[in-house]
Amino acid sequence: MAAGALTTFGPAVPGDAARARALRLLLIAPVVVLIVVFLVLPYLNIVVMSIRVPSTRAPYAPGFTPDNYLRALTDSLYLGALARSLAIGAATAFFCLVLGYPVAYHLARTNARFKGLLFAAVLSPLLVGVVIRSYGWIIILANNGIINQTLRGLGWIDSPVRLMYNEFGVMLALVHVFLPFMILPLTGAIQSIDPNLEAAARSLGAPRWRVFTRIVLPLSMPGIQSGTILVFVLAVSAYVTPMLLGGGNVQTMATLVVQQLVDAFLWPVGAALALILSLAGACSVAIYARLTARTMRRLGP
Amino acid sequence: MKALVEVIRDPLRFGFGAVVIAVYVFLLLPIAIVVLASLNAGEYLTFPPQGISLRWYGSFFSSQPFMDAFKLSLQVAATSMVCAAALGTSAALYYVRFARGGKEALRFMVLAPLLLPEILTAIALLFFYYQIGLGTRTLVGLQIGHVLITLPFVFLSVCSALYNINPSLEEAARSLGAGSWTVFRRITLPLIKPGVITGAMFAFIISFDLFSISLLLKGIGTTTLPIQLFDYLRWDYDPTAAAVSTVSIVMTLCVVLITDRLVGLRAVRF
Numbered sequence: 001m002a003a004g005a006l007t008t009f010g011p012a013v014p015g016d017a018a019r020a021r022a023l024r025l026l027l028i029a030p031v032v033v034l035i036v037v038f039l040v041l042p043y044l045n046i047v048v049m050s051i052r053v054p055s056t057r058a059p060y061a062p063g064f065t066p067d068n069y070l071r072a073l074t075d076s077l078y079l080g081a082l083a084r085s086l087a088i089g090a091a092t093a094f095f096c097l098v099l100g101y102p103v104a105y106h107l108a109r110t111n112a113r114f115k116g117l118l119f120a121a122v123l124s125p126l127l128v129g130v131v132i133r134s135y136g137w138i139i140i141l142a143n144n145g146i147i148n149q150t151l152r153g154l155g156w157i158d159s160p161v162r163l164m165y166n167e168f169g170v171m172l173a174l175v176h177v178f179l180p181f182m183i184l185p186l187t188g189a190i191q192s193i194d195p196n197l198e199a200a201a202r203s204l205g206a207p208r209w210r211v212f213t214r215i216v217l218p219l220s221m222p223g224i225q226s227g228t229i230l231v232f233v234l235a236v237s238a239y240v241t242p243m244l245l246g247g248g249n250v251q252t253m254a255t256l257v258v259q260q261l262v263d264a265f266l267w268p269v270g271a272a273l274a275l276i277l278s279l280a281g282a283c284s285v286a287i288y289a290r291l292t293a294r295t296m297r298r299l300g301p
Numbered sequence: 302m303k304a305l306v307e308v309i310r311d312p313l314r315f316g317f318g319a320v321v322i323a324v325y326v327f328l329l330l331p332i333a334i335v336v337l338a339s340l341n342a343g344e345y346l347t348f349p350p351q352g353i354s355l356r357w358y359g360s361f362f363s364s365q366p367f368m369d370a371f372k373l374s375l376q377v378a379a380t381s382m383v384c385a386a387a388l389g390t391s392a393a394l395y396y397v398r399f400a401r402g403g404k405e406a407l408r409f410m411v412l413a414p415l416l417l418p419e420i421l422t423a424i425a426l427l428f429f430y431y432q433i434g435l436g437t438r439t440l441v442g443l444q445i446g447h448v449l450i451t452l453p454f455v456f457l458s459v460c461s462a463l464y465n466i467n468p469s470l471e472e473a474a475r476s477l478g479a480g481s482w483t484v485f486r487r488i489t490l491p492l493i494k495p496g497v498i499t500g501a502m503f504a505f506i507i508s509f510d511l512f513s514i515s516l517l518l519k520g521i522g523t524t525t526l527p528i529q530l531f532d533y534l535r536w537d538y539d540p541t542a543a544a545v546s547t548v549s550i551v552m553t554l555c556v557v558l559i560t561d562r563l564v565g566l567r568a569v570r571f
Contacts, residue, residue, distance in 0.1 A: 028395040173331075278421055
């Protein structure tokens with residue numbers, strides 16, 4: 001098969017081998033050029049930008065300095081935002097896991113005729129832009145939103161309950177935005193568990209919760225791990241939702257970075273902050289992957 | 302009825318079912334609310350709604366900034382779709398059929414825009430464009446950013462299509478004397494068409510909704526629909542925003558339905 005694949009677009013005449021190879025490289029060359037020029041170089045450039053001297057008149061002044069990092073790592077505003085970003089990321093991943101697991105289990109095991117429709121329901125939020133989904137939550141949670149109007153209509157409250165412009169609103173919307181990213185890998189992991197294992201344990205007299213904690217949960221650990229990492233990474237760098245539902249009251253690292261770039265026009269500071277956020281996120285993921293790998297070995301089949 | 306009694310008698314199962322239904326409601330609720338709000342006749346978002354009206358759609362279609370942003374988003378998304386489809390398909394073809402050394406590195410490279418945080422990529426491009434003198438005065442930079450982000454979707458979907466076709470079909474064509482281009486046009490392309498179309502559909506939708514890249518790379522005075530909506534929502538929650546949202550939800554739905562008619566969405570596999 002490999003040899004067959006090789007000859008598929010191969011030379012019609014043996015002497016054409018070099019020309020055929022050149023033609024094949026033409027298939028991949030545009031993409032490689034695009035990625036190297038517009039992804040690899042720009043990312044390397046961020047590192048350089050983060051040690052440049054900030055300036056209010058131009059994007060940066062001549063010379064290099066470590067000050068951007070020093071300032072970011074000693075200022076309690078930035079450190080607080082970093083801690084908040086990581087905490088929001090971890091909490092979002094946790095709540096997505098708790099809410100997503102039952103749905104993923106149901107989706108993986110159901111034989112319902114409308115299974116396709118259920119899949120569509122899980123996927124559909126992904127096809128609606130994040131601004132629109134956050135707006136949906138604004139309508140529900142705002143001071144004169146649906147919940148507050150209903151409560152006032154019922155005469156239960158006089159002044160509106162504050163449901164957004166705080167961490168609660170941001171968290172709720174983030175969990176909603178990223179839930180599909182948890183459900184999909186979990187469903188895949190649970191689907192690959194042989195249902196006969198559960199049936200066997202049940203027939204040997206294990207109660208349902210025990211079947212879950214001893215069989216389903218350990219065997220779905222790979223899905224749990226990839227789902228939580230994915231949601232954590234996405235939530236840590238989320239910008240739109242904290243901005244719209246936090247309304248400036250919830251400063252995360254991502255909102256601070258954009259503020260430095262767009263409003264304050266301090267590009268080197270923004271670059272340093274963005275890199276610190278990415279590094280902190282990557283370290284957290286690495287530690288977490290270590291810990292879960294150990295748990296997986298311990299629980300392993 | 303018997304099943305219902307059974308379910309109620311088993312509290313664990315009952316609780317499980319209730320949680321599953323609640324999560325589905327949670328997933329769909331905000332989207333349904335946006336659609337309902339756009340049809341509300343009242344000045345403000347009231348609940349229950351004060352009658353049904355299309356006035357907010359009128360206000361959307363007569364708003365110059367929203368219409369300009371809508372047109373720009375369609376244009377950018379269509380361009381991204383075409384570019385990503387061409388580049389992603391050729392990259393997938395090379396990756397599946399010819400790549401030998403460094404196959405994993407190549408895959409990682411093409412998927413990198415998907416794995417890196419979008420906001421970081423946006424920042425990287427903003428700095429880079431400024432330094433190479435491209436700037437953000439034209440839409441070229443914004444468009445390149447959109448192609449970068451949408452490329453992996455076409456690549457993944459075409460790769461899985463390529464893995465699922467039988468290479469002996471191509472071999473047979475070759476042995477009967479067809480040249481490389483003929484084999485591609487007459488055999489490979491028709492067979493991977495569902496993968497290409499599905500990937501292109503995703504590219505269109507993702508590009509249409511892309512936020513961070515557009516936020517940082519938009520030129521002065523030009524803006525895409527998600528950004529325009531975002532700016533509007535920072536000051537005003539009136540149902541015009543709901544009408545704008547509903548139009549883009551319906552448009553996405555149309556793209557999905559057209560794709561389903563063309564190739565059948567069961568072909569979606571990443």
